[in-house]
Amino acid sequence: MGIKFFVIPLLSLFLFFSGAALADSADVKQLPKHWKTRTLIEPIFNSGVFVIETGRQHRNTVVLVHGLGSAGLRDWIDVIPVLEKNFHIIAMDLPGFGESGRPKGRYSPTNYSKVLRWVIERYAHEKVYMIGHSMGGAVSLRYASIYPGTLKKVILVDAAGILERTSFIKHMSTIPVDLSKVPNRFKKMVAYAVDFSQSFVEMTALNHDISCGVQNDQEAWDKTFAGRTNANAGLALVSENFSDVIENLNVPLFMIWGSKDKVAPLRTGQMLEGLIQDSRLSVIEGAGHVPMKSHTKQFIGLLGQAIMHKPTAKKNIQYVETDLDISCKEDIEKEYTGNYRNINIDHCTAVKLNNLTAKNIKINESTVDMNNVYVNSEDVAVEATESVVSITTSKINGRIPMISSGSRLDLAGVSFSGDDSIIDVKISSRIILSISKYKTNSNSGTLHGFYNFAQSKLLDNLNENHSICK
Helix, strand or coil: CCHHHHHHHHHHHHHHCCCCCCCCCCCCCHHCCCCEEEEECCCCCHHHHHEECCCCCCCCCEEEECCCCHHHHHHHHHHHHCCCCCCCEEEEEEEEECCCCCCCCCHHHHHHHHHHHHHHHHHCCCCCCEECCCCEEEEEHHHHHCHHHHEEEEEEECCCCCCCCCHHHHHHHCCCHHHHHHHHHHHHHHHHHHHHHHHHHHHHHHCCCHHHHHHCHHHHHHHHHHCHHHHHHHHHHHHHCCCCHHHHCCCCCEEEECCCCCCHHHHHHHHHHHHHHCCEEEEEECCCCCHHHHCCCHHHHHHHHHHHCCCCCCCCCCCCCCCCCCEEEEECEEEEEEEEEEEECCEEEEEEEEEEEECCEECCEEEEEEEEEEEEEECCEHHHHHHHHECCCEEEECEEEEECCCCCEEEEEEEEEECCCCEEECCCCEEEEEEEEECCCEEEEEEEEEEEECEEEEEHEEEEEEEECC
């Protein structure tokens, strides 16, 4: 079975990962001569892994974990010369990348974590600082959940693949559009075009995913991904659920993110910062997916702060009682912040609700993006009718937290509290949930998946999760 037989839901994922080259590759001879290099046979894939060391005279060890692409550890080529002045540096080409071997097997964050542990045991000084970029960020997060006692801090740089996979693929597949630069008469048309492309990804993701056959059969996996390193690591990455990591992370977490990242959405960092108490997110304005290349000086400054300081305590948004109502009617690009009682959004496009509290939000035939919002109602908190709603790092409390009628919901790091329900569907709706928590009078838990059903309650339809291979 080859890549061409995978159905459309993963096609855009493979097209990116198969051609990923996040930094230019360089010949091994171009590495500085004082860097100590070696190739070791690691026991996880039983393959050669290329490792570099420098700054061995320093006590504190920094481990650098690269992302996808042929460059491997060379993604860090501009950062290591600065770090080696004060730190012992370990970097490697993960199996399948750079100068390391191309073994059979699943290039998953879990397996890569085991390789990292094996190398760290041999060369690190005491507990280490781990810095992971893109896929390497996901690997570092998984490592922190398995081996927390070996770490001082984890620093993620534009970490990829933490969101539910359909949400992640949607972001990666959509051409970014700055509506503020689009003429007013075309804004609604452009916004609908972007929405249609995202809806198409969702629709195709609902079809039976042939990749499940490959994921459940190691021999088929090896045959399918022979010579396809990026696709191997890419599918293994988006197939891994990080909900358990968030629940049990016991290591200080720093994150550095490019505001214009077209690969790993900034909302991933916002979600993690909202979910993990001992964490901090720093954003580099104008940077893309590889800020250490595009904004090296600013990146190194933030990296130094992350290594040397503790995460600052975050102020959680507090609900405030008010009698102030607002209404959006047939408008485009409206943005609201502050404290309100009732919010009514009707036939509006590209509305943003940021750092906001409300008693009730009603959304009708609109597209709305909510971030850091707290809705606290005695009845229904949020109602979405024939709308497209994205919610990140928010609290929704009510007798019924949400009602969806013919809407598409993409929710990340959302906390629900309800009597016996969290989302009631009146008319067929699609619901994407990335590491979102819920609590009712009889149950609690974490949800991570893609659901599609009609006229029922979400908690009664958990078996409709299209993110899980059955």
